[in-house]
Amino acid sequence: MSVSKASVELPILDISQPLPPSSLSSLADACKNWGFFHIKNHGISKDTYNKLHSFSNEIFSLPSETKLKIGPLSSLNTYTPHFIASPFFETLRVSGPNFLASAQSSADFLFNQKSPHQFSEILQEYGEKMTELSRKIIKNILLSFGEGFEKTFHEPHFKNCHGYLRINNYSAPETLGDGEEPEGLGMHTDMSCVTIVYQDQTGGLQVKSNEGKWVDIDPCEESESKSESETLVVNIGDLLQAWSNDRLRSSEHRVVLRRPAINRFSIAFFWGFEDEKVVSAPEELVGDGGERLYTPFVCSDYLKFRENDERGKFEKVGFTVRDFAGNRIKKGFEQK
Ligand SMILES: O=C(O)CCC(=O)C(=O)O
Numbered sequence: 001m002s003v004s005k006a007s008v009e010l011p012i013l014d015i016s017q018p019l020p021p022s023s024l025s026s027l028a029d030a031c032k033n034w035g036f037f038h039i040k041n042h043g044i045s046k047d048t049y050n051k052l053h054s055f056s057n058e059i060f061s062l063p064s065e066t067k068l069k070i071g072p073l074s075s076l077n078t079y080t081p082h083f084i085a086s087p088f089f090e091t092l093r094v095s096g097p098n099f100l101a102s103a104q105s106s107a108d109f110l111f112n113q114k115s116p117h118q119f120s121e122i123l124q125e126y127g128e129k130m131t132e133l134s135r136k137i138i139k140n141i142l143l144s145f146g147e148g149f150e151k152t153f154h155e156p157h158f159k160n161c162h163g164y165l166r167i168n169n170y171s172a173p174e175t176l177g178d179g180e181e182p183e184g185l186g187m188h189t190d191m192s193c194v195t196i197v198y199q200d201q202t203g204g205l206q207v208k209s210n211e212g213k214w215v216d217i218d219p220c221e222e223s224e225s226k227s228e229s230e231t232l233v234v235n236i237g238d239l240l241q242a243w244s245n246d247r248l249r250s251s252e253h254r255v256v257l258r259r260p261a262i263n264r265f266s267i268a269f270f271w272g273f274e275d276e277k278v279v280s281a282p283e284e285l286v287g288d289g290g291e292r293l294y295t296p297f298v299c300s301d302y303l304k305f306r307e308n309d310e311r312g313k314f315e316k317v318g319f320t321v322r323d324f325a326g327n328r329i330k331k332g333f334e335q336k
């Protein structure tokens with residue numbers, strides 16, 4: 001039996017060009033209603049994704065004992081094994097701005113080799129490109145707010161933003177009952193300002209609509225051309241939702257697994273404020289007589305709030321910036 005699924009039509013923005021006014025307005029609408037959109041012409045080739053995917057397979061197919069050398073109980077703590085976020089999910093963290101050093105220290109433990117590993121070099125390049133793209137994205141989002149916002153707010157608020165990568169491996173169960181869709185990653189919001197995600201053709205990423213329904217974010221069709229790049233998914237995180245006084249939406253999302261015995265690969269880049277930044281919506285965004293929806297907070301205090309007390313556990317799934325600093329639950333934005 002095939003179950004009909006709702007998927008959302010999100011704008012696909014050509015990030016290689018300055019965005020024309022019509023694209024800026026679809027960007028603003030998408031950020032307000034969904035907190036998700038796509039970008040294309042981002043400059044990362046299919047070949048890079050194929051390489052990242054095969055390195056990822058190489059790492060995740062190592063025996064558990066090997067992977068746990070960089071796991072939650074080790075000093076490195078770059079690997080999160082199965083059964084922390086979900087039974088079907090494991091992930092490797094690569095921190096910026098020195099993505100090469102971070103990836104290499106994991107690779108050294110995993111493969112016992114000290115020579116530069118092509119994997120780390122690719123991740124350095126990838127991390128740098130993601131950082132540049134995030135900056136372009138935030139500039140466009142500010143431009144979509146209207147004349148002057150980018151000039152006024154980009155430098156003072158976003159110049160110290162930084163990011164990290166997570167390489168994710170989802171392993172679907174060998175068999176799945178009719179309509180059974182286990183969660184590979186449970187419902188959560190991201191802690192970032194913006195997140196950029198590459199998902200492979202397996203699909204399964206879903207966003208919760210304003211009406212509380214799960215809607216698919218389909219991977220874009222594989223293009224015929226070998227050189228043409230895949231589109232990437234961008235979503236707004238909690239830090240930007242709070243900073244923008246809810247003008248931008250950090251949506252709840254999750255990953256479901258619907259193809260038995262097929263591994264799903266994704267790579268997410270999280271870009272956010274520096275730890276010491278006080279996140280407080282500028283007056284221009286609160287508006288004259290407008291209500292401040294969040295009590296100003298220090299960025300790292302929020303990140304700590306999202307981490308479990310128990311060392312090495314995954315970020316709390318289900319808690320959001322509203323639970324932390326929200327002054328009230330805004331009408332129509334209520335958690336369903
Ligand atoms: O794997 C994906 O497609 C999304 C992952 C995600 O939402 C996350 O890592 O925060």
Ligand SMILES: [Fe+2]
Pocket residue numbers: 188189190195253
């Ligand atoms: Fe996420």
